[in-house]
Amino acid sequence: MNYSDTSIAASVTAPFLSLENVRKTYPGVVALDGFSMEVRPGEVIGLVGENGAGKSTLMKILGGVTTPDSGTITVDGTAHDRLSVEGSLGSGIAFVHQELNLFDNLDVAANIFFGREPLRAGPLKLVDRAKLRTMVAPLLKRVGANFSADTPVATLSLAQQQMVEIAKALSIEARLVILDEPTSSLPLAETDKLLDVIKALKADGISVIFISHRLHEVERVADRVVVLRDGMLAGTLPKSDIGHDQMVKLMIGRMLKEREKASEAARAPGAVALAAKAIRTPAYPGRPVDLDIRRGEILGLAGLVGSGRTELARVFFGIDSKLGGALELDGKPLALGSAADAVAHGIFLVPEDRKLTGILLDLSIAQNISLPNLPAHARRSLVSKSAETATAEKQKKDLGIKAPSVQTRTGTLSGGNQQKVVLGKWLAMNPKVMILDEPTRGIDIGAKAEIYGLMRALADAGVAVLMISSDMEEVIGVSDRIAVMHEGQISGILDKDRFSQENVLLLAVGKQPK
Amino acid sequence: MSKKDLGLLILILVVGAIVAIINPRFLLPINLANTSNLIGLFGILSIGQAFVIITGGIELSVGSVVALLGTLFIDFIAVRGMEWPLAFVLILVLGAIIGLAHGWLITRLKLQPFVVTLCGLLIYRGVARFYTADGTAGFAFGQNFPDLEFLTAGRSYGVPNSFIALIVISIVMWVVLHRSVFGRYLYAIGKNEEAAKYSGIRTGRVVIAAYVICGVLTALSAIYFAMYTRSISPASHGQFYELYAIAAAVLGGFSLRGGEGSLIGVILGTVLLQELQNLVNLLGIPSSLNFAVMGGVILIGVLVDQQWGVFRERRLMVDATRKSAAGAAAE
Numbered sequence: 001m002n003y004s005d006t007s008i009a010a011s012v013t014a015p016f017l018s019l020e021n022v023r024k025t026y027p028g029v030v031a032l033d034g035f036s037m038e039v040r041p042g043e044v045i046g047l048v049g050e051n052g053a054g055k056s057t058l059m060k061i062l063g064g065v066t067t068p069d070s071g072t073i074t075v076d077g078t079a080h081d082r083l084s085v086e087g088s089l090g091s092g093i094a095f096v097h098q099e100l101n102l103f104d105n106l107d108v109a110a111n112i113f114f115g116r117e118p119l120r121a122g123p124l125k126l127v128d129r130a131k132l133r134t135m136v137a138p139l140l141k142r143v144g145a146n147f148s149a150d151t152p153v154a155t156l157s158l159a160q161q162q163m164v165e166i167a168k169a170l171s172i173e174a175r176l177v178i179l180d181e182p183t184s185s186l187p188l189a190e191t192d193k194l195l196d197v198i199k200a201l202k203a204d205g206i207s208v209i210f211i212s213h214r215l216h217e218v219e220r221v222a223d224r225v226v227v228l229r230d231g232m233l234a235g236t237l238p239k240s241d242i243g244h245d246q247m248v249k250l251m252i253g254r255m256l257k258e259r260e261k262a263s264e265a266a267r268a269p270g271a272v273a274l275a276a277k278a279i280r281t282p283a284y285p286g287r288p289v290d291l292d293i294r295r296g297e298i299l300g301l302a303g304l305v306g307s308g309r310t311e312l313a314r315v316f317f318g319i320d321s322k323l324g325g326a327l328e329l330d331g332k333p334l335a336l337g338s339a340a341d342a343v344a345h346g347i348f349l350v351p352e353d354r355k356l357t358g359i360l361l362d363l364s365i366a367q368n369i370s371l372p373n374l375p376a377h378a379r380r381s382l383v384s385k386s387a388e389t390a391t392a393e394k395q396k397k398d399l400g401i402k403a404p405s406v407q408t409r410t411g412t413l414s415g416g417n418q419q420k421v422v423l424g425k426w427l428a429m430n431p432k433v434m435i436l437d438e439p440t441r442g443i444d445i446g447a448k449a450e451i452y453g454l455m456r457a458l459a460d461a462g463v464a465v466l467m468i469s470s471d472m473e474e475v476i477g478v479s480d481r482i483a484v485m486h487e488g489q490i491s492g493i494l495d496k497d498r499f500s501q502e503n504v505l506l507l508a509v510g511k512q513p514k
Numbered sequence: 515m516s517k518k519d520l521g522l523l524i525l526i527l528v529v530g531a532i533v534a535i536i537n538p539r540f541l542l543p544i545n546l547a548n549t550s551n552l553i554g555l556f557g558i559l560s561i562g563q564a565f566v567i568i569t570g571g572i573e574l575s576v577g578s579v580v581a582l583l584g585t586l587f588i589d590f591i592a593v594r595g596m597e598w599p600l601a602f603v604l605i606l607v608l609g610a611i612i613g614l615a616h617g618w619l620i621t622r623l624k625l626q627p628f629v630v631t632l633c634g635l636l637i638y639r640g641v642a643r644f645y646t647a648d649g650t651a652g653f654a655f656g657q658n659f660p661d662l663e664f665l666t667a668g669r670s671y672g673v674p675n676s677f678i679a680l681i682v683i684s685i686v687m688w689v690v691l692h693r694s695v696f697g698r699y700l701y702a703i704g705k706n707e708e709a710a711k712y713s714g715i716r717t718g719r720v721v722i723a724a725y726v727i728c729g730v731l732t733a734l735s736a737i738y739f740a741m742y743t744r745s746i747s748p749a750s751h752g753q754f755y756e757l758y759a760i761a762a763a764v765l766g767g768f769s770l771r772g773g774e775g776s777l778i779g780v781i782l783g784t785v786l787l788q789e790l791q792n793l794v795n796l797l798g799i800p801s802s803l804n805f806a807v808m809g810g811v812i813l814i815g816v817l818v819d820q821q822w823g824v825f826r827e828r829r830l831m832v833d834a835t836r837k838s839a840a841g842a843a844a845e
Contacts, residue, residue, distance in 0.1 A: 319711070343714030357712040362705045362773065371702060372714040374695045382693045425713065 014077065015040045016175055016207050017062075017093070022071030024057050031057040032068070033231045039176060042205040044198060046222030048215065048247055050444035053228040055211055059180060063095055064088035076175070094169030098181040100161050102153050109136040109149040112168045139167040142204070143197050159190030166197055176207040183214055195221050213445070215244050216473060227251055244473075252446055269480075270295030271330070273464035274316065274347065274433045278325035283311035284488025285323050291483060291490055293433060293464040298455055300479030301468045302504050308488040309468045310352055313435050316466070317349040318342035329432070343372055346432030350422050350439055352468070354415065358422040361411035365403060366392035368410055369425040395424030400450065416447025423454060434458055437468045452478050472501050486510040515778055518767045518819070522782040525815070529789055537796045547674055549792050551667075554676030555738050556758055557784040561687050562731030563759035564780040565724045568691070568704045570772025571620065571627035573725065575634030576732045576759055579612060580752030582642040583733050584740035588651045591659065598662045606733045612638075613729025617722030635756070642748035652745030666741035676738050680781075683731070688777040700724060704772030761812055762787055767819075786811070 018038035024031045032054045039045055049055050060066035061073070064085040073080045075091045083091075102111050109132050110117070118131040136149040143163045153161060162182055169177045179198070183191045191214075198208050198221050212218050218225060225237040227250035234250040237243075273295045278288035289312060293299050301309050314320040316327070318336035327334040329345055336342050342349070351357040359368045370377045370388040377387040392406035399420040403413055410421050419439065426434065436455065440448040455478065459465050469475045475482055482494040484507035492507040503513035515523075534540045559576060566573045583605050590601035612634070619630045668675050691697040699720045702710040711717050740746060764770070765786055766779030790811055794804050 317712075338716060339711055340714045340716045349712065351712055356706070357708050360702055360706050360709045360713075363702065367698070367702075368713075371698075371710070374698060378695045381695050382689070383695055383698055 015074075016076060018074045019058075020072045020074070022058075022061065022068045022073070024061065024066065024068045030231050032061070035071070035228075035231070035233055037226050037233065037236070039207045039209065041175070041207055042202050044202050044208045044210060044221050044223045046218035046225040046242070047209050047211045047228070048213075048218060048225060048251060049228030049234070050251055050446060053251070054231040055228055057231075058228070059095070059178060059211075062088060062093055062178065089172065092173055092175035094172060094174035094177050096162060096165040096169060096177065096179045096182060100158075100165055102161055102164060104152070104154040107150045107152050108140070108147065108156075108164050108167075109133060111153055111164055112136055112139065112149075112171050116171075135171075136167070139170050142170055142200060143167050144193070144200060157190060159193050162194055163197060166201070170201075170206075174206065176209065177201060178209040178211070180211045181213065182210075183212060183217055191217060214471065214473075215247050218242070218247065219244060248445060269297055270462065270464075272328075273330060274334075274466075275328040275331075276312075276316070276325065277328065279312070279315060279322050279327065280324040281308060281311040281315050281488070282320055282323060284308050287488035288325055289485075289488070289490055293466050295462050295464050296459050297480040298459050298465040298467055298478055300475040300482040301466060301485065302470070302472075302475045302482055303485035303491075303508050305470060307485040307508070309485050310437055311488075312485070313349060313351075313437050313466070313468060316342070316433070316435055317347060319349075343429075346430055348426040348429070348431050348434050350419070350426065350434070350436040352437040352441070354418055354422060359410050359418055359425075361409070363410060364407045365396065365401065365410055365413075365421050365424075366406040368421050369395055369406075369428055372425055373429050391428050392424070395421075395428055398427070399424050399454070414447075416443040416451075419443055419447070419451065423451070427454075427458075431458065431463050433464045433466070435466045435468070438470065439467065440469075440471070440474060448474075472504060475504060476501065484508050516767070516776060519776060519778045519782060521819075522766065522779065522786065522815075526782060526786050526789060529786070529793065533789075533793050533796060540792065540796055543672060545792070545796075547669065547672060549788055550677040551674035551742070552791070553785055553788045554674060554678075554680040555735055555742060556755075556762065556788060557680040557781055558676075558683055558731050558735040558738065559755060560759040560762040560780050560784045561683060561777065562728035562735075563756070564763045564766070564768060564775060564777070565687075565691070565700070565731075566627070566728045567760070567763050567768045567770060568700050568772060568775055569721050569724045570704050570707070570770075571721065571724070572631060572760065572770065573616070573728050573732075574628065574631040574756050575612075575616070575638055576728070577752040577755035577757075578635045578638035578642065579609065579729070579732045580736040580739055580755050581746065581748045582638040582645075583608060583736035584743075584746050584751060585642045585646055585651045585748050587737050587740050588653065588746060589645070591662075592651075592653045592657055598659050602662075602737060605737055606730050609729040609731075609733025609736070610726050611729070612732075613726035614722060616729070617725035620725070621718035621721050639748070642751075646748055648749060650745055650747045663741060666738050676742070679734075679738070683734075684777060684781055691777050696720065696723065701773055704774070706773075758784075758787060761808065765812055765815055786815075 015038035020036050022035045023033055035054070035058070047055060057066065061068050062083065064083040064087055067082045073083055075083070075093070080087070103114070106114070113132060113135065118128040118135065120126045120128045133149045140149060143166050145160065145163050145167070147156060147160055153164065156164065166177060182194055195217060198210060201208055210218060210221060219242055222242060223239050225242050225247060227234040227237070227247060229251060237246055271294065272292045274293045276289055276291045278290060280286070280288050287308070303309050311320065315322045318339045318341050321337070327336065329347070334345065355361060360371070363371070366388045369392045374383065377384055377391065389406055395401065396403070396406055401417050401420045401424065403417060410418055413421070439451055443451070455465050455467060459480070467478060476499050480496065482499065482504060484491050484494070484504055486508060487510065491510055492512065494503055494507070498513065506513045530540070539545055559580070563573055563576060586608070587601055587605050590596040590604065591598045616630050616634060619625045620627050665675055670678060691700065699710070699715050702713070702715065703717050703720055707717055739752065743751065762783035763775060763780050764783070766775060766781070766783030768775030768780065787808060790808055791804065794801060794807055799807065
């Protein structure tokens with residue numbers, strides 16, 4: 001290294017990291033192709049792209065887990081053909097993954113310096129707890145933590161746990177922190193805290209790569225946005241050009257129609273299909289809920305994580321029994337003893353956890369789709385494979401499920417296609433009330449748009465649609481009305497003319513909008 | 515027939531060939547008839563167990579049920595003078611009631627199958643011993659039931675009727691398990707009970723039905739066992755039979771986690787177990803080693819199956835890498 005004055009001056013503006021013409025192929029797939037980008041010190045890069053666009057491959061290359069086929073990676077002025085895991089860490093690249101890697105039975109300090117604890121002198125090698133605390137305190141301060149070093153991690157919220165991860169990154173003197181989907185499981189209010197931490201990192205001259213599907217958050221923090229599409233650089237947006245529509249356009253190569261559709265005038269509401277009268281759920285036994293879901297509308301159900309939305313859906317679907325109150329379907333009293341009863345009445349649920357409750361991963365597409373309506377696909381109690389295949393083929397075609405055949409195991413499909421199978425099994429029957437719990441979580445933008453289109457088509461066909469979502473853009477963009485839950489109760493219902501992120505947020509934290 | 519079943523069949527044939535070469539008596543009609551009779555008895559029992567295992571449950575009480583219902587059956591017809599067809603039906607109904615009780619405790623009261631049926635194992639054994647005051651239930655000298663004896667212990671064209679019964683039951687249960695709506699529900703529940711529930715399946719009823727089927731088939735086999743031994747000492751009759759049934763299912767490719775296994779598999783599993791029993795007798799292996807031989811073979815079988823799976827996965831990956839390398843070279 002040359003330490004002359006000119007090179008120091010140059011290094012201020014020189015990129016910390018630059019990739020040139022990086023290419024990586026997997027059997028049958030080109031994951032990254034001629035990809036170049038650079039990250040300057042103190043710069044926040046938003047990295048966006050659909051699932052499968054190459055983001056994960058890029059991360060693996062930067063983390064030293066995968067070797068690129070060709071191309072150059074320059075870190076801090078040194079050019080490499082590839083990075084090793086140690087090399088990546090050693091040059092100050094730190095990752096905060098979507099799935100946190102914390103020991104929740106240990107406290108914050110022990111997590112941050114796990115395996116690198118300061119030890120007391122002596123043969124017992126006891127941990128020097130006092131020193132540990134003095135080392136951790138400044139790190140926590142830098143990430144703006146409002147908890148102390150000896151807090152057990154299990155008691156922290158998700159956002160706070162992410163702060164611990166970031167503090168861990170800072171403890172190894174990271175110069176580039178890569179955040180992979182950090183906000184995807186965070187409730188709205190906690191997201192703000194995390195974005196503040198990113199700004200603080202930037203102020204300290206640390207570079208950040210922020211990977212997210214939540215484009216409005218990217219919009220808020222990024223200095224520059226790099227868009228990946230099909231393994232190639234689809235474009236780079238400078239600060240002045242960062243906007244939702246520009247990003248989406250680059251990501252999918254076209255504009256989405258659904259947002260325009262959503263801005264149409266409010267529709268005439270239909271008759272009430274499903275009505276909850278002072279329903280009390282097991283999660284909030286003391287809080288009665290009143291809610292009407294009308295035919296032909298998409299009712300958005302917003303609220304913070306844990307506000308009781310999923311629990312309400314479980315009662316509507318007969319999975320949990322209500323503790324009090326009454327349900328009405330088309331004005332008639334409705335008694336639900338099980339999900340089978342709800343299904344018999346045409347009330348269907350697309351559950352939040354696709355892999356655990358939505359589909360059976362070991363069964364084929366056809367078997368999943370016929371499952372709730374199997375007697376209709378059977379003659380004298382024996383399953384008719386041809387009837388089953390015919391139903392599945394129709395749904396596969398209507399929904400555009402991408403799979404080699406309807407006999408394909410659903411476990412091998414992408415998240416978006418799995419979700420379409422869940423939808424398909426209900427659409428093959430006659431839905432009266434369709435409840436969708438976080439229907440687009442973990443699904444890429446193209447498939448999202450298709451699912452929005454489907455929900456709208458259902459509503460247009462007279463189905464009452466209830467959509468639970470934590471994604472603010474989605475709730476506002478797709479719903480005809482928005483009900484907001486706060487601690488087990490409906491804190492307010494917004495009509496189209498009062499839709500705004502601010503109003504939803506205020507209701508979600510239990511305040512009334514202006 | 516799946517590859518797994520085929521492998522098991524080949525193993526059965528290979529072991530059979532080896533035993534036949536070492537001791538040709540293996541192929542004597544009388545030996546084959548005896549073995550197939552036992553296959554029939556244990557096969558009926560094992561099919562019942564398989565229906566429970568496929569839901570991810572387990573039925574540990576079948577050995578004790580065989581003892582209790584066998585004792586009752588002999589008592590009904592030999593001591594109380596009940597018409598045998600009536601006693602026959604009554605025993606099947608009792609088996610169904612036992613299954614219903616287990617299923618109800620498991621699905622409605624959310625007790626674990628292992629615990630419920632372990633208690634059953636203890637309770638039914640105790641009741642059977644109490645019922646006969648720890649004596650032996652058997653027929654009086656010269657007491658005959660020609661029709662019943664023909665159906666259970668008799669032979670048609672040299673084939674034991676118990677074996678024919680197994681074949682008939684197997685065909686019916688194969689259709690139920692592999693072709694019917696109910697069978698699909700069983701697999702779905704075994705794979706993922708929550709997801710099955712979220713698809714609107716009344717999972718509780720389906721699971722109860724599985725235990726009832728197990729109870730009825732166990733009762734049927736109890737009658738066959740009773741007519742085979744003709745006298746029952748309830749303290750030891752049917753002991754460890756639940757383990758034979760579970761072993762047959764596991765050998766036949768059933769996963770104790772549920773959702774996996776075929777009817778042909780469990781039958782082949784039963785055949786292999788009985789073949790091993792026979793092998794121990796014919797090859798002059800001390801009969802005290804009986805269980806050790808069976809345990810060893812099951813362990814090896816499961817190990818080979820597991821390792822074969824790992825090997826195949828690796829080979830697939832190597833193939834894929836080779837192909838992509840060839841593709842890259844061609845470019």
